[in-house]
Amino acid sequence: MMRRHWLLVGACGWVLLVLVFASKFINFGFRMPDDYGGRPELLNWTFPSIKTVKPLPEQLVQKAASQSSPAVTQLFSIQSSGGLAEVELSDWHSVTVQRLQLLSSICRNSSLWNLTHTPLRKFVLDRIFVCDKYKILFCQTPKVGNTQWKKVLIVLNGKFSKVEDIPENVVHDHERNGLPRLSSMSDAEITERLHTYFKFFIVRDPFERLISAFKDKFVKNPRFEPWYKHNIAPAIIRKYRKSHQDTGESAGLHFEDFVRYLGDEPGRQHLDQQFGNHIIHWLTYTELCAPCDISYDVVGHHETLELDAPYILKAAGIADLVSYPTIPPGITRYNRTKMEHYFSGISKRDIRRLYARYQGDFSLFGYHRPDFLFD
Known part of the structure; x- marks a missing residue:
């Protein structure tokens, strides 16, 4: 009887050893739908610890390439439920420096000059929010989580004590949120802040940002902005839908119509004048924040926001x-x-025209041309 007992204990021990050994090579996943309504993707709850080693450039580019990422700067996959693995912020500084070096290099490229430079007019200064107390300038770029950054600045300016306390309807109410725009200041004040304040903005893969803007403004329209569906969409449909049998509001704007409108240079300019500032959700980063004409300290990436923030x-x-x-x-x-999925029914000609419009954004921030859409 005693012998059988010890044999059972021994067998259990071996089973435990096997399980421990196997767990080192197996990741247990959980399927979770992605935020944009696409197919569910596999998110691993186990993620190896990351400790970058300087110098970084070649190692980080290889890491990005191994993940088949379209962005050179999308360096680490967002896979853990509790956030990214630990990375020294001092190491991440090397990544941000590389981004600025790339930005500077592309800004000097004369062949892309028209796509990367813009005058510092009031429209750009309207996009930049000011926190004088801590000397910070933030240029908002829609569809990259800028609402959360505005909450951060609202707290810093003393309007609310915590980001959780800020009502959503206050964040975008520029009469109530306590966030002054750079355009509201004198020329001397603007110049001083541009030269002495900490300046940053966030970017995202240009085509993904367009999909997000299309869904938010023409499909979901969550902030009850009726002009997108009732004014802008019908105008685009009338001009760019190949078949005009269903141009009414009930038909809705198709992504194909949206792409054709965006890639029509310079034909869309008349519509853009008609639409006014509502087009900021799909303007280029150059048009919004003038990254080649303002010396920003950090350019964050939506794909690595867990580290950038x-x-x-x-x-x-x-x-x-x-x-x-x-x-x-x-x-x-x-x-x-x-x-x-979104580009599956769109002609290669229209995709090429769209890429030509946003080529500056792809180049400035290290995003690869999505060749799989052109094949």
């Missing part, structure tokens, strides 16, 4: 004062399946 807070000297709101797992990941 804490780095920006630390670089701006405000990490101990405010936190960036929690980022839902997987929400910032690049989604090739979604990209293929």
